[in-house]
Amino acid sequence: MSESPVVVVGAGPVGLAAAAEVAERGLPVVVLERGEHAGAAVTRWHHVRLFSPWSKLVAPAARRLLEPLGWRPPNGEDYPTGDEWARLYLRPLAEALGDRVRFGAEVVGVARRGRDRVVDAGRDAEPLTVHVRTAAGEERVTARAVIDASGTWGSPNPLGGDGLPAIGEQAAGDRITYRIPNAADRYVGKHVVVAGAGHSALTALVAFAGLVERHPSTRVTWLLRRGAAVFGGGDADQLPARGALGSRAKAAVEAGHIAVVPGFRTFAVERDERLTLVSSDGERVEAVDEVVVLTGFRPDLTWLSEIRLALDATLQAPVGLAPLIDPNVHSCGTVPPHGVRELAHPEPNVFLAGMKSYGRAPTFLALTGYEQVRSIAAALAGDREAAERVELVLPETGVCGGTGLFDASPASSGGCCGVQDVSLSAP
Structure with missing residues (x-):
């Protein structure tokens, strides 16, 4: 397993940041992206302007990789559109990572080699296998670790108020x-x-x-x-x-x-x-x-069915992370920085990162994902001290209350910051 790469699923902002962090640690890494270019999901909302400026949208490890190659970051105070984020940052980053990034490679499953999720015997001695579908057919990639940064863009929540499509929704x-x-x-x-x-x-x-x-x-x-x-x-x-x-x-x-x-x-x-x-x-x-x-998104967990994940029953986020982001409790934006400890699962060396790590919780920021993958890469390289170290302060939203209590008025929902309006922010 020591010669196998870390496999990152998704060539979006967090996936490419993960690859930059892992490569900087001297570990082999492969990014598998089903789209034909970096930031394929981001370009689907190309016309939308982000509410984070450039200074908060470039991952530190990505900057360290790009700048020696002559890349110059845009004005840190400007607010890019999705198109600009992809064109001016994500695509150059993928080019800098070179053949570590593979496009047109859809991950359809992850498992322990020769073991389904029920089998204990010999499990710890086997590497992970990533099942990949390409235009040329199917293949298997052996991995020392998997970082799933595939996001949630492909799984929007329905109109139906109970989390399932309303009667007639699909017909319309x-x-x-x-x-x-x-x-x-x-x-x-x-x-x-x-x-x-x-x-x-x-x-x-x-x-x-x-x-x-x-x-x-x-x-x-x-x-x-x-x-x-x-x-x-x-x-x-x-x-x-x-x-x-x-x-x-x-x-x-x-x-x-x-x-x-x-x-x-x-x-x-x-x-x-x-x-x-x-x-x-x-x-x-x-x-x-x-x-x-525009009722938010949810993670697609179907292709992780043979991996032993510990997910919160409500949010479908890692159990160590869920209490920190639960919208039934707060929406302050004061989510503490977190990393490998909160993102760990019973299956060793498998991590959900980025928007997918939040499950159905809202208010995710790119900065959060960059800190997650910095910690994960440090842990995979054996640098536990760096993995546990906090290197991020998140901007507060200035709002509070229990956003999951959608029948409560802002004044009665309580919360951690006093009585103000509550924002149910979607990604």
């Missing part, structure tokens, strides 16, 4: 999108429903509010499972662009550009010439032309 799929829209012209003069309460939803609402100003015949309805509209930390947010986003959405609601329907958990989607959304309480939102569902 041509009228429903689960991503922040780009083509605004499609929505001119229509009745658009936005479902969700996180920063992705706020981003869409701000864009639609501008559309309403330019085309007053356009209607926008905001569906909330919570009992009240909430907008984040505003001026108290240590990421100013994130705070400003909530403030702009609040102003759009107060200006009458957006109608808010709180406490609406979708049960069914009825389709005639237009759509009607029906809540579990029988409330109806009628004459709907388009629905934008």
